[in-house]
Amino acid sequence: MEKKSIEDLSNLVFGLALTLGAVTLVRPESNDFVQLFAILLNFGLGFFIIVWIWWLYNRMTKGLDMDRKTEVILNCILLFLVVIEPYLWTLTTTSSGATMYALDLGTALLILGAFSHLTIQKAKKKREDVKRQIFGRNVAFACALVFYLSIIPGLIPEFQPYGVQGLIWLSVLMISVLSRFRRERGK
Numbered sequence: 325m326e327k328k329s330i331e332d333l334s335n336l337v338f339g340l341a342l343t344l345g346a347v348t349l350v351r352p353e354s355n356d357f358v359q360l361f362a363i364l365l366n367f368g369l370g371f372f373i374i375v376w377i378w379w380l381y382n383r384m385t386k387g388l389d390m391d392r393k394t395e396v397i398l399n400c401i402l403l404f405l406v407v408i409e410p411y412l413w414t415l416t417t418t419s420s421g422a423t424m425y426a427l428d429l430g431t432a433l434l435i436l437g438a439f440s441h442l443t444i445q446k447a448k449k450k451r452e453d454v455k456r457q458i459f460g461r462n463v464a465f466a467c468a469l470v471f472y473l474s475i476i477p478g479l480i481p482e483f484q485p486y487g488v489q490g491l492i493w494l495s496v497l498m499i500s501v502l503s504r505f506r507r508e509r510g511k
Contacts, residue, residue: 328351330390330399337403338378345370345410370413376497377432384440384460407431420476422489430471437464463500472498
């Protein structure tokens with residue numbers, strides 16, 4: 325496969341995931357302003373998460389030959405995880421849905437970290453500076469770990485994990501975005 329074809333497919337899948345998330349807005353469950361605001365806020369967060377993963381994906385695969393077997397397999401798994409994200413996002417109000425969502429995003433971040441690691445290996449062979457890529461890889465792996473650890477509250481009987489898990493996920497996303505922004509500004 326050509327790298328351009330893989331990039332086109334990836335962008336198409338990310339766009340599809342954003343569209344699938346927007347389908348939840350087609351028929352609102354209520355006309356109450358507060359509930360509509362909550363629906364839009366929930367959609368906005370899901371939208372932000374997919375855009376965040378897309379942004380990371382583009383940053384972490386920039387220097388890769390995406391037509392190699394390892395990269396193609398990881399890419400296909402990642403695209404599957406991205407396309408089911410909107411569906412799992414709608415289930416996060418249940419314990420099992422939140423657990424599946426945490427596994428989905430944790431695995432997506434793990435794959436992004438692997439892409440970054442492959443980029444680092446390639447850059448080292450060319451004797452390029454890899455400090456920035458190492459930082460990105462470490463952030464991706466740390467975020468994946470936190471998403472995996474966020475499953476623990478859902479395993480506690482009689483506990484409503486969504487509030488805790490949602491705060492953990494939001495914190496991870498904000499820390500990741502802010503740390504990358506700060507790192508970019510500090511060049």
